[in-house]
Amino acid sequence: MESTESSGSGDIQRTLELLWEPDRRPSRGPKPTLTVDRIVQAAIRIADAEGLDAVSMRRLSTELGTGTMSLYRYIPSKAELLDLMLDRVQGPEEAGGPAVDNGDWRTAVEDLARGTLAVYQRHPWLLQVNQARPVLGPGTLDSMEATLGRIRTMGLTDPELLSVVIMVDGYVSGVARTNVHEVEAEQRSGLTDSEFWAAQTPYLEGVIASGRYPVMASLAEDTFGSAFDHFEFGLQCLLEGLAVLVERRRTGGDEAPTVRPHACPPTLRPAEDATATG
Missing domain, CATH: 1.10.10.60 (Homeodomain-like)
Structure with a gap:
């Protein structure tokens, strides 16, 4: 899309x-x-x-x-x-209403991810909009205020907290876009997801059995089944990674990285830099 x-x-x-x-x-x-x-x-x-x-x-x-x-x-x-x-x-009521802040950042991030997915599912047209330059209104700022307030207990720097929000939205929007594409594909082709893959089964079984793809042949029968919740698995991996970072910061084992400014081309550097060696 x-x-x-x-x-x-x-x-x-x-x-x-x-x-x-x-x-x-x-x-x-x-x-x-x-x-x-x-x-x-x-x-x-x-x-x-x-x-x-x-x-x-x-x-x-x-x-x-x-x-x-x-x-x-x-x-x-x-x-x-x-x-x-x-x-x-994108106001807080769309994502399920204001949540109780119990000081648990992990719950807050989970709520953010699931609430954001629900918004995309109710309003799939959001995925068609380039929001690189949003005009900030009360709905957007109310949601951001609530979310940042709940994840402050992570102990990260303010830019990092914002990055957590951006990261979650990037993950969720990717999942939502795939879901929308699946629905569109079914509507355009007239084939259900099961019918689409069933049509390929005879060919796939033959090439897998040929020995050309030994790793694929070794996979469990349910590997590509619909029962596995890929969204939940990905979300938990994201949370586990954040938990490691939060713990390192808490114990002093990892300091916030120094953010260096982008290097400027020589012609754009301040005049005093160019004469410093003169």
Whole structure:
């Protein structure tokens, strides 16, 4: 699934106003009959059901029973609307609501991973959006505040705590993308996953038995079965790795690495560096 949209591609100032002051009304014109919240919720419903490409101002006007031009009194374009949608679906309530902070960072990371997966499953269109430059609104910041607050007990540096969040999202989004691709493949081919692999079985059994792939031939029968929870296994491996780092920091066996700035080309170095040897 390729990215079809990018966050932060609209009028950033207007987007921030809509995120943080959604109830501010125009100073002129007739009394508003809609709200930004209703428009955003309608857009999310359409995207969930039909994909992000189905969301347009024209389609929203039909959904809300109003004229297309009326929507522009609330939201300038689809670019700003997308940022509002992103902030809404990434709020803490979407990931299962606020969790009790019991001081256990491991539980917090598990909650983050499972909650994030649930968000991607409810809103698969998120995987189509390039979010390298997000416009930060209350939903996103509320989630980040809650998560960072719960994992502070890891004893890592602040940049490392942020890196933990980024790492978890990278792992989860990869799993979610694979799941979405599987659903899309079944819809396009008309074959279930079982039917697809059953069609290959006679050929695979023959080449495996030929001796050309001895390692593959030695694998247990259930190796490629659907019963094994790859997401859970990967998550536990990630947590075990973090636990080793946390313990080393706690016992003083591992210091936080020194982060060195990126090397600058000679032509971009400060003038004093160039004359230091003169």
